[in-house]
Amino acid sequence: MAEILVKNGYVIDPAQKIDGDVADVAIRDDKIVESVSSGARVIDARGKVVMAGALDVHAHVAGPKVNVGRLFRPEDKLFKSPEAQPNYRVEMGFSVPSTFKTGYDYARMGYAFVMEAAMPPLHSPHVHEEIHDTPIIDQAALPVFANNWFVLEYLKKGEIENSAAYVAWLIRATKGYGIKLVNPGGTEAWGWGLNCLKLDDPVPFFDVTPAEIITGLMKTNEYLGLPHSIHIHQNSLGDPGNYTVTLDSLKLAKGMKAKNKFGRTQVMHSTHLQFHSYGGDSWANFESKAKDVMNYVNQQKNITIDLGCVTLDETTTMTADGPFEHHLNALNHLKWANTDVELETAAGVVPYIYDKDIKVCGIQWAIGLELGLFTKDCMRTFITTDHPNAGPFFRYPRVIKWLMSQKAREATLETFKHRDKVIDATEIHGIDRELTLYEIAQMTRAGPAKALGLAGMYGSLAPGMDANVAVFNLDYKKMPSNPEKIEQAFQRALWFIKSGEIVVKDGEITSHGNKRTLWVNAKVKENPQVVRDIHEKFIKDYTVNLDNYPVRDYLAPNPFVIDVDVEA
Amino acid sequence: MTEKIVLNMITQRSIEEGVAMEKGKTTPEYFEACSVVEMNPEDMKALGIWRNTNVRVTSEVGSVIVKAIEPTQYCPPGLAHIRQGVWANQVVPPRTQSTGVPQYSGFPVTIEPVPSEKRKGALELVQGAVGLWRGGK
Amino acid sequence: MATVTLTPYKTPELFLECTTITPDAFCGKAPQEIAELEVREGKTKLRMGDYFHVEGKAGKTPEETEIQILGDCTRVKYIGFKMTGGAITVNGNADMYVGGWMKGGKIHVTGNVHSFCGIAMEGGEILVDGKAENYVGCAYRGDWRGMRGGTIRIRGSAGNDIGTFMLGGTIIIEKNAFIHVSTHAEGGTIIIKGNVEGRVGGQMVKGDIYVLGEVQYMLPGFQKIEQVEKEVDGAKVKLDHYIGDLGERHPKSKGKEIYANLFVRAT
């Protein structure tokens, strides 16, 4: 029995409405408890901030397209990889780090859980192989559905029960977590080099619209009562003027009620909203529509969002939105990888430089932060960079710095070549809101835990929760006047205890910890038609046999399975 | 009759080689599948040989004795093909153009008839090259 | 300028990786300190002094420091790695990455160099009296930002991939080159004084190539537009002017496409 007592820190735990109280956090084995014996190991957190382990609701960290990003960018490694810690694995890569660096860097920032945001079902064994090789952090993965032939056919006919039976089967088969939508219908259209940019653009051949796919999968999700809601990357990503499409999609959630036993209240999670909050009709008059979008998000309580903040780095974009990457490639002419996945999805990968001297990049930077600063509910607004699309995940501390400090935002604005144009096209310059540590903890801990249906284990320091505790070098009573200190503090935790084990001390990795793979075991009543459809499609259209398709148990050797049963 | 002919050599896969390789590299099947050079009948004529004549193939790095056969897949005049494997690699230049890959295809070779010489076995060639060949088993 | 001499006294069993043979690493150091600089042979860490006698005096800054290597460096990699100023002379051959990622200063190799000479170079001068292997003035694998500035002059011949992904600067090969000159280039100038087998300017977007000998196989994407007379490396020559690669994308300026230029000695 291992006991740890994190003593006298400033505890920030929005789930318990604790904001900076000096308190102890007691740990026994892998759980937080009321108290521990006098023999417990004591960690002195006096004058430091103590938070629960953080959750990343959306990052591309494992799987085929992430690995394409690694494979095809040797230059992302050259002179850009840190030296390995002695006796730990080498840590290669900048914008698309190796699995080891991914696990280590998240742990160094005090993250306990990361959601892989897009798992192509056919490639799910690959995703799990990578998750296996990512140390320390708990992970889950969202299989993609919005361009899947089964789903398109069921939803075209409005067959929610069949859709649910298929979705449940696929989540089980892939050891997945929930329902991801990427460019609904548009990615299937990309199979022919086309796209669906509006919600009523019919998908070629399948004759179903993005709006029908979104609504149908939302109903499917609530029919199944999954821990997470649908998680959507909307149509028309990255296009000037796309905020109207964004609002139209968000409105599809109107009146929908969350039905689940996990305490989740949203029915739609709209991801990397920065890429979907664009005004103007060309790059020339490109402008922020963050305010319009957030006004809507603020009033409609059954949606959650994450930011997708641009960090002004050279990075690698990657998405199941195949046509978008093709389009991006036509703009920057850098190398372009694409993988269309039979019957299911696609993916594109293109390097991208968010250059502070380019006006559009500056505006994108502002939009991401504006979304966070215009929010009225930090429990529904989460910090992401859509890693690595708008920037690498290890820039979260920098994003936090910008959100917490107007001074830091202004200092960055000052470095822009087109500062004035960026100011004209955005509202960032006038915003004096500075988020508090409490709000940051909502956006990175309590909020995402609730949205993922995991508030019973993560995101809080209440007794009974998983023992994920981070100590940061920040004095709650005397926050540093230099915003850089905020970034430094969140970059490297003083201590991070993951599942009861000390995995980080003074910002360095001290253990490979105990990692877990979370997946949802969704069960529905046997549906003979869907069973028949699955068999038939595997015989006729797939190139892999059905028997070899589901992820075998040994590939996820540390499972944490969440059972979901749909009563007949 | 010319004594020698210069051809452009490629070494590629073939199903005969694949099947024989999986049987084993010390089998007679592998020997027969891979110790051959395929060349256009016109080139054979120019060299003054009939098919199934042993020839010595010499490149910038070495030579090997193989049997000249008529191509199982059409090979234009000027081009010769030894199926990938032990015999081909006696003459493949290891230069890589700094890419890592040897010049497996597209290198000049000289071919001359040696009807009375025997082809060597795979083991003899490879073990012989590193001083381990102890004569037949 | 203060001069440090390195005299190799031992041949490494494998290859030495000497990223520290630069005026930047030497400046401000006494010979004993220079002898302590780390070099690598495979996974073993060694001292500079384990392979070289170090004598003389380094300057205070890289610019004031000259390195004379009195002997052969056939098995020494990375001479002049990332150097920003000063000078290096190798009296003999040098292995891979001579002047790699170099920003300034001068390197003179009296013998031959192996591949990747001047890789991703940004400035300075490299002079090789002998020949070069492949990838002179190229980009690192996967990088679209190749050589950006400076000058490389190879008095002998060179192999394939000269100036791949070149963006700026000048490469002069005084004898023949093999294949792939300025592939993917978007700038810079390459002068080949001898012959080239082929693949000159393939996938090239912008930039200039001069071939004063013959191109054995012209790419179909290059079209002759005129004959011109130009001064090339100090000599006036009559040249056929081709534009290309017409198969590749090209930027537009004032509605007109800007092509890469290939000048070949007029026959």
Added chain:
Amino acid sequence: MPKIVTDVGCPYCGASCDDLEILVSDDGKKILEVYNACAIGNEVFHHASSPDRLKRPRLRQPDGTYQEISYDEAVDYTAKVLLKAKKPLIYGFGSTNCEAMSAVGRVAEKSGAVLDNCASICHGPSFLAIFDNGYPSCTLGEVKNRADVVVFWGCNPMHAHPRHTSRYSIFPRGFFTEKGQRQRKMISIDPRETETAKLADIHLMVQQGHDYELFDAFRTVLRGHDIPDEVAGIRKEAILEAAGIMKNARFGMIFFGMGCTHTDGRNHNVDIAISLTRDLNTVAKYSIMAMRGHYNIAGPGQVWSWQFGFPYCIDLTKGTHAHMNPGETSSIDLAMRDEVDAFINIGTDAGAHFPIDAVKHLRKHPFITIDPNICMASEISDLHIPVAVVGVEEAGVVYRMDNVPIQFKKVVDPPEGVISDEQLFDRVYLRICELTETEPTWIPAKGHAKAPVTAGQ
């Protein structure tokens, strides 16, 4: 009663067919029949159950003969060779599972080795091209279901990937291609009239070594410019005709092979093929794919990319980070330059497939072969360690040529006492830790699945 094992993966070529059916003897030890496989795949299974399989490692004696030793002794020998060398090279991996590739990553990192795979002498240039230009590709099912134009450039699947054309690329009927072959136009570009070329609607017999010029001609034509009357031995009219077919595709596919990567220009032949694919995507949907040779040669490219960021030619001698630059850190270059001082050959046969000069250079130093069978490399090694045959006696994940992971099954047990590649590398790793007196660092290993627990809600 003999039993049939279904949905078995074929451990031969990059088509990685997973629909084989194997008839196994009563006792589950012998393979009796192999169904659905091509001639080569058939041979792989039968060879695996041949009675002359080696069961113990063999160490070469001073007199040149081999003597059997225990696995423990072999593990110790291998660990010591790796530790003693200044720059050991571990090469191969065309024919093993990803579990072994992951296990060797740990060994190579710990021992400071160079890690390379068969792509180094095969599709390595394709990686170089992908680094430079990307890879617009797709899974093979996309070809089966959508492709109406298929180009085979410098590859000959009828010989190298015998079931490729029937499962994926020419003959199969798919969702949007109900008429199968009749709905597809096929173009072959090859200096020989191969069996594949014979199947094609158009065969362009390109002058060997001049593919780059022909690609450039296609690109030039597609941008509306004129080309010379003949390029690379092909008449302009034939080029225009083929370009017209390519342009009129709804879904076009370009497969390429060693014909591109083994000759002059290497990577740039593939590089410009990728450029052509990008161009064609402005007028139709196009994908391109390397015809990878072995059933899991795409595997190390995947596993090592997520572990080290590079697919091959990975120099781990620095200990603190990995370095890759083919031409320098590639096996053949390392061998020819005498830049390595120990060699481990695993899951391939460098003895047969390296140019003989490279073999001679490598043989100057300790030389170890890990392979189920007797091969050329095993017969010149200092140590030969036999292992289980993956896909027959050992399950595991493999990556098909389109990078789709396939979970291969085990069909029969290996000969008694014979261990898997993964087990071998894990034992070598532990031995290295013992010898260096360091703690092993594991990430919870596969195969130790705990019983699922349920969220307490």
